[in-house]
Amino acid sequence: MIFSNSSKTSSFNGANNSPGYQRLNEARQKSISRYLPPLPVFALAPILNHIVNSIANKHPELFTRLGQSAKKTFLIDPTNLPFFLILQPDPKQPKLKAHNRNIDISHDVYIAGSFATLLKMIDSQSDSDAMFFNREIIVSGDSEAMVALRNALDDIEDTIVDDVAASFGPLSFPVRKFFDVVNKVAKPK
Amino acid sequence: MKQEKPELVCPAGTPASLRTAVDAGADAIYCGFVGPTNARNFPGLNFSLNEMAKAVDYAHDKGAKLLTAINSFPTAGRTDIWKKAIDDAISIGVDAIIIADIGMAKYLSEKHPNARIHLSVQAGASSPEAINFYCDRFDIKRVVLPRILTVAEIKKIHDEIPCEIETFIFGNIGMMAEGRCSLTNYVTGLSTNMDGVCSPANFVHYEEDEAKNLTSRLGEFAIDCISCGQSAGYPTICKGRYNVGHREEYYAFEEPISLNLTHLLPDLINAGVSALKIEGRQRSKAYIRSVVSSFRQAIDAYALGQTPDISNLIALTEGHKETQGAFPSKKWR
Numbered sequence: 001m002i003f004s005n006s007s008k009t010s011s012f013n014g015a016n017n018s019p020g021y022q023r024l025n026e027a028r029q030k031s032i033s034r035y036l037p038p039l040p041v042f043a044l045a046p047i048l049n050h051i052v053n054s055i056a057n058k059h060p061e062l063f064t065r066l067g068q069s070a071k072k073t074f075l076i077d078p079t080n081l082p083f084f085l086i087l088q089p090d091p092k093q094p095k096l097k098a099h100n101r102n103i104d105i106s107h108d109v110y111i112a113g114s115f116a117t118l119l120k121m122i123d124s125q126s127d128s129d130a131m132f133f134n135r136e137i138i139v140s141g142d143s144e145a146m147v148a149l150r151n152a153l154d155d156i157e158d159t160i161v162d163d164v165a166a167s168f169g170p171l172s173f174p175v176r177k178f179f180d181v182v183n184k185v186a187k188p189k
Numbered sequence: 190m191k192q193e194k195p196e197l198v199c200p201a202g203t204p205a206s207l208r209t210a211v212d213a214g215a216d217a218i219y220c221g222f223v224g225p226t227n228a229r230n231f232p233g234l235n236f237s238l239n240e241m242a243k244a245v246d247y248a249h250d251k252g253a254k255l256l257t258a259i260n261s262f263p264t265a266g267r268t269d270i271w272k273k274a275i276d277d278a279i280s281i282g283v284d285a286i287i288i289a290d291i292g293m294a295k296y297l298s299e300k301h302p303n304a305r306i307h308l309s310v311q312a313g314a315s316s317p318e319a320i321n322f323y324c325d326r327f328d329i330k331r332v333v334l335p336r337i338l339t340v341a342e343i344k345k346i347h348d349e350i351p352c353e354i355e356t357f358i359f360g361n362i363g364m365m366a367e368g369r370c371s372l373t374n375y376v377t378g379l380s381t382n383m384d385g386v387c388s389p390a391n392f393v394h395y396e397e398d399e400a401k402n403l404t405s406r407l408g409e410f411a412i413d414c415i416s417c418g419q420s421a422g423y424p425t426i427c428k429g430r431y432n433v434g435h436r437e438e439y440y441a442f443e444e445p446i447s448l449n450l451t452h453l454l455p456d457l458i459n460a461g462v463s464a465l466k467i468e469g470r471q472r473s474k475a476y477i478r479s480v481v482s483s484f485r486q487a488i489d490a491y492a493l494g495q496t497p498d499i500s501n502l503i504a505l506t507e508g509h510k511e512t513q514g515a516f517p518s519k520k521w522r
Contacts (some may be wrong), residue, residue: 065203065233127476130505133421133445135403143393144232151233154473155203 041083041098048085052096054167055160056089063091065152069145075107078115089149109146113137119179123161124154194492195463198256198355199481200470202234207244207255209474214485217254219287220244220470221385225267226274227258228289228311229470230385242281254284258470260309261385262290262368272296279304287333288312289368298327307331307355311368311382317349324352331355333466335367336448337515340456347461356457358450359480359502360468362514364443365427372426376408393424405429420445420509428507445508451484451499453516454491476505 056062063070066089074087086105088095099105113121117136120126128150131137139146153160165176199215201207210218221227223235236244241257248255257278263271271293278286279301286304288294289311297304310333314320323329331353334343347354357363365372373387374380381387394406401417405424412429415421422428422445430438448468450457457465465488467480483499490497503509 067232069232124473124475127473127479127505129423129472129476133507133509134504135401135415135418135421138395138397138403140395140397142391143395144389144391147231147390148233150473151203151231155205155233157205157208 041100044083044098048096048098050167051164052087052089052094055163056091056094058163058167059156060091062152062156063089065155066148069142069148072108072142072145073106074109074111074145074149075105076118077110077112078118079112080114107141109139109141109149111137111139111146119161122153123159124156125159128154194488195458195465196254196355197481197484197488198464198466199477200360200467200472201244201477202229202231202470202472203474204236204240204244206470206474206477208247209477210481211248211251211253213478213481215253215481217256217284217464218244218248219256219258219466221258221260222274222277224270224274225383225385226261226263226271228260228309228381228385228387229258230261231471232390234471238277238281241278241283245281245283249282256285256287256307257283258287258309259293260287260289260311262311262382263293264383268292268296272300275301285330294323294327294329305330307333308352309333309368310335310357310363313366313368315346317346320346320350320352324350331464333357336363337367339518340453340460340516343457343462344460353463354461355464355466356450356462357448357468358454358457358465359484360447360472361507362443362446362448362512363468364514370427373407376410376426388423388425395424422446422508444510446510446512447506447508448514449502449506449511450513450516451487451497451502453513454487457516458491472505479505 070089070091076085076087078084083098083100086097086099086107113136117131121128121131121137128137132139161179165172165179168175196216197214198217198219199210201210201218201220207218207220221229221235222241223237224230227235229235245255259271259274259278271290275286275293275297284305285307286297287307287309288297289309294306297306306327306329308314308323308329308331313335314323314332315335315338320332329352332350333355336357343354343356368382370381377389377392379386379389388407392408396404403415403421405412407424407426412424412426427442428445431441433439433441454465465484467484469476480502483502487497487499503511
């Protein structure tokens, strides 16, 4: 037998068994946010709702590519920010919510990287496989759902950032500028 | 010296990728239907019939060809799925069908005698005798050669067969016997060749420990454990590290590495290769944009007798390493 056998991976039913639990806990321990009162992330709710709904309305084909994975819960962890995001891409009611790092939320897929790296990945401006090879992004959990989400996002013709910026109407210019600055910061030196 | 320009054949896993490949300079794009009929049956990937029809129109409007890969092997009782895929592809006017299964080659050549047939790399035809059999029986117009032949061997084959030759020039090295690899089947019960899935995603798991060591698993088997700072690769058994005999943590089959034949392009063209193929229907459109435009420039430069500069592709290679594999010599490992 040439393969080394190993134990099966843990189930992801509870938060403490969730794929990103260790990483999240580690980030929480290092983050200055543990010394601070929880951020008012509820203030982000209308913006995040607007973002996820505008993408869902403009790109309904995304849900076809997601298939059964649309029922999964994705934890997106921008490791240099004091909060993480929970994405539930249910076509009937897609949700994107920010949460402080001091709570545990059960999830199926964990995706982590710097905010700028995650933005480039979601926007399909960089090859996510290359980012994974470079260890710029960390992934764990339900790989089928992860691959489906990656492929669904990659099939969006225009950049998601452009779509999101445009959806802010009169504020589209400053929103676009913000993303441009983040992308500039994220460019490899 | 000016050389004949070969066809640049590029991958597409989604309609957006296809348009990216066409716009980046592909002469032909290959893609497959959703389901088990093609060898890249991954979640969220591939084309519905409607998407494929629109893709044909887009490619033809821009002067490119669309090749449909129906290159997995049907098992008994499931041939209707493959036959329907063939009929669907013909009905929307694809330029060629890439076929692997001998039964489907017979069906295609008899039901649609005017269809252009390409023999998939999955057929594993690597000798003039095998290729000539397909040419004689099914009138195939092009063979995609396995990635285990030297340039000299390709030249010899070219001189003994009546059809065009297509070879891979970039992407997965594919050192296993093409169309016959059963490693995924052994571990997961699903077949790369019959279900179209190498390392099916629902069997893949990644775990990172406190020291940032990344362990990749397929089913119950650990494939590799990559230290912090090391580059990762795909979770395929053939690219894993194992304890074997006298060697520990050894890439027993192959290390994570990508094929890159940029500097062999003139040799391949001189050997009679008509079409140069980029691997990677599972890759993103960012990858396709970079790789296709780079090879477009390289082929055009060589055709003008110039030497191209392709140094920007290493970041996209698996494990950040590239090789010319068996193409210069069989002594490559």
